[in-house]
Amino acid sequence: MTEAATAPTTDSPDRRAVASGGWLRWLTTTDHKRIGLLTMGTALLLMLLMGLLALLMRGQLAQPEENLVAPGVYNQLFTMHGSGMIYLVMTPFAIGLGVYLVPLQVGAPAIAFPRATLLGFWLYALGALVMLSGFATSEGAHADGWFSYPPMADRQHSPGVGSDLWIVGVFLATVGMIIAGWAVLWTALRRRAAGMTMLRMPLFSWSMVATCLMVMGAFPSLLAALGLLAAGRADPSIFASNVWNIGYQHLFWFYGHPVVYVMFFPYLGAVAEVLAAFSGRRFFGYRGTVLSLLAFAALSMSVWGHHMFTTGQVANDYYSLTSLVLLVPAGVEYFGMVGTVLTGRLVFRVPMLFALAFIPQFLIGGLTGIMVGTPVIDYHVTDSYFIVAHLHYVLFAGSAFGLFAAVYFWFPKVTGLMLSERLGRIHFWLLVVGTNLTFLPMFGLGYVGMPRRVASYASFDGFGLLNLLASCGAGVLALGVTAFVVNVAWTFRKRTLRGPSPAPDDPWGAHALEWATSSPPPRLNFTPRHPLPPITSNAPLLDLRQRAASGAVPEGRASEGGAS
Amino acid sequence: MTRHPAFVVVAAWGLFNGVLLAVLAVYGESSLVYWLWGGVVALLELAALAVLLSSLAGPEQHVGYRLPGRGGVAVLPAAVGLAVLGLGFVHGWWLLAVAVPLLGCALLLGAVRGRGAGDE
Numbered sequence: 001m002t003e004a005a006t007a008p009t010t011d012s013p014d015r016r017a018v019a020s021g022g023w024l025r026w027l028t029t030t031d032h033k034r035i036g037l038l039t040m041g042t043a044l045l046l047m048l049l050m051g052l053l054a055l056l057m058r059g060q061l062a063q064p065e066e067n068l069v070a071p072g073v074y075n076q077l078f079t080m081h082g083s084g085m086i087y088l089v090m091t092p093f094a095i096g097l098g099v100y101l102v103p104l105q106v107g108a109p110a111i112a113f114p115r116a117t118l119l120g121f122w123l124y125a126l127g128a129l130v131m132l133s134g135f136a137t138s139e140g141a142h143a144d145g146w147f148s149y150p151p152m153a154d155r156q157h158s159p160g161v162g163s164d165l166w167i168v169g170v171f172l173a174t175v176g177m178i179i180a181g182w183a184v185l186w187t188a189l190r191r192r193a194a195g196m197t198m199l200r201m202p203l204f205s206w207s208m209v210a211t212c213l214m215v216m217g218a219f220p221s222l223l224a225a226l227g228l229l230a231a232g233r234a235d236p237s238i239f240a241s242n243v244w245n246i247g248y249q250h251l252f253w254f255y256g257h258p259v260v261y262v263m264f265f266p267y268l269g270a271v272a273e274v275l276a277a278f279s280g281r282r283f284f285g286y287r288g289t290v291l292s293l294l295a296f297a298a299l300s301m302s303v304w305g306h307h308m309f310t311t312g313q314v315a316n317d318y319y320s321l322t323s324l325v326l327l328v329p330a331g332v333e334y335f336g337m338v339g340t341v342l343t344g345r346l347v348f349r350v351p352m353l354f355a356l357a358f359i360p361q362f363l364i365g366g367l368t369g370i371m372v373g374t375p376v377i378d379y380h381v382t383d384s385y386f387i388v389a390h391l392h393y394v395l396f397a398g399s400a401f402g403l404f405a406a407v408y409f410w411f412p413k414v415t416g417l418m419l420s421e422r423l424g425r426i427h428f429w430l431l432v433v434g435t436n437l438t439f440l441p442m443f444g445l446g447y448v449g450m451p452r453r454v455a456s457y458a459s460f461d462g463f464g465l466l467n468l469l470a471s472c473g474a475g476v477l478a479l480g481v482t483a484f485v486v487n488v489a490w491t492f493r494k495r496t497l498r499g500p501s502p503a504p505d506d507p508w509g510a511h512a513l514e515w516a517t518s519s520p521p522p523r524l525n526f527t528p529r530h531p532l533p534p535i536t537s538n539a540p541l542l543d544l545r546q547r548a549a550s551g552a553v554p555e556g557r558a559s560e561g562g563a564s
Numbered sequence: 565m566t567r568h569p570a571f572v573v574v575a576a577w578g579l580f581n582g583v584l585l586a587v588l589a590v591y592g593e594s595s596l597v598y599w600l601w602g603g604v605v606a607l608l609e610l611a612a613l614a615v616l617l618s619s620l621a622g623p624e625q626h627v628g629y630r631l632p633g634r635g636g637v638a639v640l641p642a643a644v645g646l647a648v649l650g651l652g653f654v655h656g657w658w659l660l661a662v663a664v665p666l667l668g669c670a671l672l673l674g675a676v677r678g679r680g681a682g683d684e
Binding site: 027028029030108109110114115118119122123126127129130161164165167168171172189190191192193194195196197198209213216217218220221224230243246247250251254294295297298299301302305313314315317318322524 | 569570573574577578580581584585587588591592593594596597600601604607608611615618619622624625626627629631636637638639640642643644646647650651653654
């Protein structure tokens with residue numbers, strides 16, 4: 001699978017600065033940066049599609065007794081929106097970010113198992129295609145929600161071929177993510193450069209270690225659940241037994257809860273990097289945060305039963321206890337983030353704005369999670385819009401803000417181009433207003449009793465005003481995302497019209513190794529022109545700048561760019 | 565063991581899962597849960613063992629690397645073959661007639677390109 005051993009700091013014809021072009025080279029590449037970009041690009045495109053589905057849903061719910069889409073179509077919309085965002089957008093983007101960044105951050109010239117990683121991408125992309133192809137079938141796409149409980153999802157109640165395509169698509173995409181996750185984990189554990197001890201890895205790489213451990217532990221359970229569902233669709237008698245109906249829920253949620261953290265940790269890691277860079281200091285409480293990430297990840301494997309409180313067939317006390325214990329590592333991480341900001345010299349560039357908004361917004365998602373992790377409250381709000389609000393505060397107000405912080409932070413490194421600061425700020429403020437206008441009213445809707453997954457409601461239900469606010473918020477969100485798309489398109493267009501205006505190697509004065517190399521990085525990440533700096537801590541570039549300030553190293557090596 | 569910190573991380577993480585499972589046993593759960601989570605703990609310890617074996621065979625940190633010398637030209641037909649195999653569940657197993665040649669083609673490409681000159 002691999003060729004001769006080479007030091008990453010030597011140059012040769014094979015070590016060309018930029019990998020050769022051509023679309024076939026992209027599709028068959030073993031360069032982790034290209035595989036990461038393919039994965040993240042696919043996820044972002046699918047995010048736009050899933051956003052359109054959400055707009056249709058919010059259009060349908062904007063007024064009582066609306067008839068924009070038929071109830072059956074509405075079921076397909078919320079199923080494919082939820083499935084798509086979880087299986088095809090947030091999880092793959094998180095893993096793709098790891099594929100791109102972890103080898104760079106640990107000082108390696110390549111990812112472990114590059115061909116397997118590429119296979120992971122293609123299984124994901126083909127899985128997405130298969131899953132979405134359900135819309136082209138006569139009965140339409142799958143319509144039983146992202147967790148698709150039997151017997152609702154069996155062949156008797158969901159006879160459409162779209163359901164079978166959904167099972168195959170999710171299976172393929174999940175296998176792809178397991179493979180890519182294993183490659184990222186192995187790279188962090190076994191491909192670190194000399195000097196890069198485990199406790200010198202940047203927090204983002206640590207967040208990927210915790211994430212990929214959860215991928216290894218939890219994702220096979222989804223494959224088992226999908227296998228059970230497929231078997232049940234072939235032989236309906238399987239789901240005549242309560243054991244397998246509840247068994248399916250156990251298998252599904254054993255995956256379904258940790259995946260929330262798979263969709264959160266990498267963005268938390270990205271936010272940690274951004275906060276440290278734009279606060280001009282090391283991340284506060286690095287070791288405690290690393291330990292809390294690992295503990296948080298392990299605890300997240302133990303709480304799945306809180307999704308099944310209302311079945312009355314799980315050990316409620318245990319799952320409630322472990323759900324509450326999650327507060328401890330979460331608190332340590334928040335302590336680290338707040339400590340970094342409070343004692344730093346803040347620079348309010350666009351990535352920092354997204355990272356700062358992440359802190360209070362995710363807190364709302366986290367605290368309401370503690371509420372629904374308590375059986376007495378969960379019994380009251382289960383399957384209501386309160387749950388919809390909670391999960392969107394976790395995954396959109398939290399993770400998506402982390403995602404955009406990551407995009408704005410690493411865009412110059414990945415493309416060699418700077419995004420427009422003005423459009424970025426417009427994007428940010430529209431997203432803040434849109435997010436809270438959309439999802440905050442949903443807490444109220446849940447509190448007054450609106451069930452989730454209903455295609456309509458009567459005018460006398462009293463849900464009209466809050467739904468209208470949420471739909472207006474969705475419109476603002478769409479404007480915000482449009483600003484982002486325009487920003488990216490305009491940045492590339494500007495390069496074509498006016499020639500390249502390259503971003504510096506380290507435009508923010510950041511701390512980790514990826515900022516020591518060129519923007520974009522060369523094929524093997526580090527070259528004699530951009531060698532690995534001495535790795536003396538988890539912030540080697542900050543060390544270099546501090547030594548330069550004290551006169552220990554030449555100024556030029558240490559002072560490229562800076563957040564200002 | 566401190567010479568193999570990567571192993572310690574994976575093994576300890578798996579063991580912590582085992583401890584949480586043991587606490588769950590105090591509360592009581594269905595047998596499926598013990599098999600499921602117990603199997604995962606075993607899987608994680610196997611992964612830890614793989615990390616340990618790799619650590620024993622090579623350095624903890626690297627100055628030289630084995631690098632990917634060729635593109636993954638066999639990967640795309642392999643992925644398409646696997647996807648078609650999956651579609652056999654939906655549209656019928658006659659699709660094996662498409663999937664098997666594709667997977668064979670991927671194997672062949674992997675073997676041929678595996679011996680050839682690097683393309684990337």
